[in-house]
Amino acid sequence: MRIALIGLGDRGRTALRLLLPVEGARITALCDVVASNVVMARQLLAADANVLCASGLEAYRQVCASADVDLVYICSDWTSHTPIAVEAMRQGKHAAVEVPAATTLDELQLLVATAESTARHCFLLENCCYDPQVVRAIAAIRRGDIGEIVHAEGCYYHSLDDRWSAWRLEINRRRRGDLYPTHELGPICQALDIGRTDALLTLVSMDSRPFSGPHHYRRALRQEATDFQNGDHTTTLIRTARGRTILLRHDVMTAQPYDRTLTFIGTRGRIDIHDVGRPSHDEMTVAMNGALISALREGRPLDISVHDLALWCSVIPLSEQSIARGFAPVAFP
Numbered sequence: 001m002r003i004a005l006i007g008l009g010d011r012g013r014t015a016l017r018l019l020l021p022v023e024g025a026r027i028t029a030l031c032d033v034v035a036s037n038v039v040m041a042r043q044l045l046a047a048d049a050n051v052l053c054a055s056g057l058e059a060y061r062q063v064c065a066s067a068d069v070d071l072v073y074i075c076s077d078w079t080s081h082t083p084i085a086v087e088a089m090r091q092g093k094h095a096a097v098e099v100p101a102a103t104t105l106d107e108l109q110l111l112v113a114t115a116e117s118t119a120r121h122c123f124l125l126e127n128c129c130y131d132p133q134v135v136r137a138i139a140a141i142r143r144g145d146i147g148e149i150v151h152a153e154g155c156y157y158h159s160l161d162d163r164w165s166a167w168r169l170e171i172n173r174r175r176r177g178d179l180y181p182t183h184e185l186g187p188i189c190q191a192l193d194i195g196r197t198d199a200l201l202t203l204v205s206m207d208s209r210p211f212s213g214p215h216h217y218r219r220a221l222r223q224e225a226t227d228f229q230n231g232d233h234t235t236t237l238i239r240t241a242r243g244r245t246i247l248l249r250h251d252v253m254t255a256q257p258y259d260r261t262l263t264f265i266g267t268r269g270r271i272d273i274h275d276v277g278r279p280s281h282d283e284m285t286v287a288m289n290g291a292l293i294s295a296l297r298e299g300r301p302l303d304i305s306v307h308d309l310a311l312w313c314s315v316i317p318l319s320e321q322s323i324a325r326g327f328a329p330v331a332f333p
Helices: 010-019 035-042 059-065 078-090 107-116 132-143 166-176 182-191 213-221 281-298 308-314 315-324
Strands: 004-005 026-032 052-055 071-074 093-096 122-124 149-157 200-205 233-240 243-252 259-266 269-275
Touching: 004 010, 004 122, 010 026, 010 035, 010 093, 010 281, 026 035, 026 059, 026 243, 035 149, 052 059, 059 078, 071 078, 078 093, 078 107, 078 166, 107 122, 107 315, 122 308, 132 269, 149 182, 166 213, 182 243, 182 259, 182 308, 200 259, 200 315, 233 315, 308 315
Parallel strands: 004 026, 004 071, 026 052, 071 093, 093 122, 149 243
Antiparallel strands: 149 259, 200 233, 233 243, 259 269
């Protein structure tokens, strides 16, 4: 697979480093709006590697049009994910997109329609689905080890503190909802067979006041944000077609230890997964990249389809709708 990497900040350069040892992966293009990021990324490759290097706001179009690219791997900021992925698929390339792939229903519908009309894959780079603990739990659930699943919970507590970027702070200033749900929801949907034998029907979201957001905004950007929207803690409750429930909790604002916890309650038992940084993101990402590249090379279905991508990311706009309507139930499209 000839791979173009778009978005070469810290996350993108980490992604590049973790793609290099994957069997069957060859980097053929590097792209970022900032030229110096391209230069730093190019230094990670062999000196004699034949690589297209492009920079600037519209440079992704040149990369997507390249005949020497099969897969466009997108690690830019959230606001650019959908236009780059759409351009890649329209140019006949597969797309792999960092989370969240899109943040509005219109964007999600566009990604699905483009993937279907071009017959190209659009894969969500949700590495938490490849946590070894998650893989073992899903296998146990599918064997029926804890009976019929009744309820699942997931939390994502990750204080960004002094790691806030200007673009992400701005999104949180303007929008009010669960803006980052897929680390929990992806594994839960795979375990509950959502999109196959079950479906997400309705959600209700509720949030706290934005106690911490204005402080983070002032400290990072040296500006006041009296209109800061996103609450410190957002809770979302979902009911499925088979009568099961899912609880999601999201907090990137408050000063607490990192925690990504999953719980599955069945009629005959319970599985709890507590991740406090082990296994590392590197381990999960290497497993994800290997699965993605091998499936594309062999023509097999991907673990995460474009329809999974759309469903999991739809919690963002649907949670916004629920909160805006006074914490009212909202149906999944």
